[in-house]
Amino acid sequence: MAVTFQKNVGMLLLAVWLILYGLVGVVSFVLPAPLMSVLALLAGILILIGR
Numbered sequence: 312m313a314v315t316f317q318k319n320v321g322m323l324l325l326a327v328w329l330i331l332y333g334l335v336g337v338v339s340f341v342l343p344a345p346l347m348s349v350l351a352l353l354a355g356i357l358i359l360i361g362r
Contacts, residue, residue: 321357328354 328350331342 319358319361321354321359321361324350324354324357 328347331347331350335342335347
């Protein structure tokens with residue numbers, strides 16, 4: 312079973328953000344709040360413009 316990656320950068324960033332957000336809740340894995348905010352903002356903008 313092959314894994315295919317999204318060609319849509321916005322969806323890829325959203326996936327990364329969701330994975331990191333989930334890890335923060337499960338493990339004592341701390342990321343700076345501005346990094347998470349920037350990832351979420353970029354994902355939203357790129358999804359809206361269709362990239």
